[in-house]
Amino acid sequence: MATLTNGQVDGAVHGVGVVSASTNGLVNGLSHSPAGCPATIPMKDHDAIKLFIGQIPRNLDEKDLRPLFEEFGKIYELTVLKDRFTGMHKGCAFLTYCARESALKAQNALHEQKTLPGMNRPIQVKPADSESRGEDRKLFVGMLNKQQSEDDVRRLFESFGSIEECTILRGPDGNSKGCAFVKYSSHAEAQAAIGALHGSQTMPGASSSLVVKFADTDKERTIRRMQQMAGQMGIFNPMALQFGAYGAYAQVQQQAALMASVGQGGYLSPMAAFAAAQMQHMATINGLPGAPLTPTSGGSTPPGISAPTVTSIPSPISVNGFTGMPPPQANGQPPAEAVFTNGIHHYPAQSPTAADPLQQAYTGVQQYAAAYPAAYGQISQAFPHPPPIIPQQQREGPEGCNLFIYHLPQEFGDGELMQMFLPFGNVISSKVFVDRATNQSKCFGFVSFDNPGSAQAAIQSMNGFQIGMKRLKVQLKRPKDANRPY
């Protein structure tokens, strides 16, 4: 193993971003001055705040500015920003006080409070952008009891540090989502809370133990959103219906490019690149003219993307009349037996002569569902109301449009659930619940339509529908406010 010199280690430990040459040299213990000599070796609080000072007249330099700021405390460092090449005063500065408290006092007293001579906007005194915006001391807390209030959460977290902010996440109706943000005044406090509380207990009514982790950064959030998007497009891509394969391809390309750019220069970029690559792969699959949802012949789907599954479709449902028949597939299937994504293939369509009328009803439905993607080329002529693009954020439909489905097969995912209910209307969302710890389906889920009629039709056809040994239970989702105690 390589040995680092002391110098390298010291550099790593003490290097704190951009520090002006004028004040830096003495800090690393190079000085032989006696200990009690703070005048020549300024020390700052560990949690000192670097302030950005804006709207400074260009004729004022450090020595002119010091008196103005020194009245709030001892200055550790004051640097006027200068153009890298011309050396020109940029009208702003960075200021760090030895004491955190001084910075807060200066900010309170000065920020936007007075205008320096010759300026037409008031002085700016606020934490520099380089200062933590709080992300490294802000915690996401999950798996709370939905009855727990801000105060309850505060009590839980207060022994680990001083809490600057505590917010329960709530839905539009004001109900707790069972999670919260807690911001401490320092990273160390936040870290301590994680160590002590994460997984430490299970709140009554929560499905697993308490989650305490650092909150996402903006970048992580964006990537998460992208990944959700990718997940949805894996099994069923509504854009293919709207725009045809090429439109979908173009959109995927755009999203992939965006994802790649989000990751640029950040520590998350490998992840973004991976996700982007996944999407490009999908674009390749979905972009095949005339075969928007046909899988490649091999089994090389990247991890994390549902592999499109293959079901042969009964020939009478041929809707492929548009010009430009798909060429024979790479797997040798001729177009007459074109293959489609149909997640319900685990349960082959029953013969139309099956005894159970529900099964019969659904047999037709399955064929319809299977044929549906094939019709994308002419869907707008074939259907008076083509399905809308599914907005990503759309979660729940209006009252009466949301179904609760129980006894789902273990292997059903969101995509399969959607496929199963598409024939009854516009599915605006489908969600199978998975155990967060095991990623296993909990065998229930929700499907939302854009109108109550579709929901009713789905209940009529699908409630009691037998799959394997189980019968689906399909009913309206219980309204949120039902049975709420006073």
Next chain:
DNA sequence: TACAATT
């Protein structure tokens, strides 16, 4: 096996 996705 039971009722909405946490940022």
